Amino acid sequence: MLGVFDDVGRLCVGIDPHESLLTAWGLPVDASGVRDFGLRVVEATAGVAGIVKPQVAFFERFGSAGFAALEDVLAAARSAGLLVIGDVKRGEIGSSMAGYAAAWLTVGAPLEVDALTLNPYLGVDDLHDTFAAASSAGKGAFVLAATSNPAGARVQSTRSPDGRTLARTVLDDVASWNRGTGDALGPIGVVIGATVDLASAGLGDVTAALPVLAPGFGHQGAHTGEARQIYGNLSGGVIVSESRSLLLAGPDGIEHAIVERAAEVRGAL
Numbered sequence: 067m068l069g070v071f072d073d074v075g076r077l078c079v080g081i082d083p084h085e086s087l088l089t090a091w092g093l094p095v096d097a098s099g100v101r102d103f104g105l106r107v108v109e110a111t112a113g114v115a116g117i118v119k120p121q122v123a124f125f126e127r128f129g130s131a132g133f134a135a136l137e138d139v140l141a142a143a144r145s146a147g148l149l150v151i152g153d154v155k156r157g158e159i160g161s162s163m164a165g166y167a168a169a170w171l172t173v174g175a176p177l178e179v180d181a182l183t184l185n186p187y188l189g190v191d192d193l194h195d196t197f198a199a200a201s202s203a204g205k206g207a208f209v210l211a212a213t214s215n216p217a218g219a220r221v222q223s224t225r226s227p228d229g230r231t232l233a234r235t236v237l238d239d240v241a242s243w244n245r246g247t248g249d250a251l252g253p254i255g256v257v258i259g260a261t262v263d264l265a266s267a268g269l270g271d272v273t274a275a276l277p278v279l280a281p282g283f284g285h286q287g288a289h290t291g292e293a294r295q296i297y298g299n300l301s302g303g304v305i306v307s308e309s310r311s312l313l314l315a316g317p318d319g320i321e322h323a324i325v326e327r328a329a330e331v332r333g334a335l
């Protein structure tokens with residue numbers, strides 16, 4: 067599915083209904099609030115940018131009602147023609163991953179998305195069946211390699227005896243799996259935060275082309291206009307993801323904020 071993102075643009079609008087944002091938007095801090103928030107972001111994104119990324123944590127906090135709200139938001143996004151990345155950061159032993167793959171990547175499932183975020187710290191090999199499930203359904207996944215939060219580097223920049231950082235090992239494993247699919251960019255991508263120094267993370271000399279989900283712009287400090295400089299050789303696969311910096315525009319200003327940022331991203335990449 068990720069091969070089509072050049073048609074829909076490289077801006078991904080995060081749907082992160084933080085409690086403070088719900089209040090600022092005049093919405094109740096409950097499942098109906100996150101549902102209305104999500105639907106409004108979907109409506110504002112449709113026709114302006116092509117990708118949304120609901121952060122599942124903010125729906126999950128309301129239990130089954132929150133998941134029902136998420137299902138409505140996912141259905142609305144998909145029927146508006148948006149690509150949906152489920153920000154779920156799942157990672158398990160292979161047998162348990164099968165449950166997550168069935169939940170999120172099965173066509174027609176209540177929580178069906180086009181791609182999901184995956185945590186590799188139980189081993190990338192245990193994600194292979196999920197990669198295959200995504201690929202065979204025409205979907206994708208993004209595996210955390212070098213995350214945008216400052217604490218991530220201490221784990222992800224540690225080096226193995228062969229000299230590669232953990233982030234690089236994850237990226238190399240994903241790129242190698244993609245090569246087996248024969249798809250030029252590959253269905254499986256990595257997450258690399260825009261706040262990360264690629265050289266320190268051991269990613270400065272990557273030559274493989276693969277999709278890169280790029281959070282860390284806006285609220286976390288990176289500037290959209292610098293995307294090409296930040297990602298260097300990896301720029302060709304970058305999807306710029308922003309949540310709070312767009313969502314703070316409120317229900318009336320969000321569409322305008324997305325229009326402006328989508329144009330900036332087009333100019334930057």
Ligand SMILES: O=C(O)c1cc(=O)[nH]c(=O)n1[C@@H]1O[C@H](COP(=O)(O)O)[C@@H](O)[C@H]1O
Nearest residue numbers: 121183213214257259281285286308309310
């Ligand atoms: O997988 C992600 O999307 C992600 C990875 C990462 O390294 N850093 C990161 O911030 N994210 C997510 O991206 C969003 C960033 O939100 P803002 O900082 O408001 O743009 C949140 O939903 C985070 O969970």
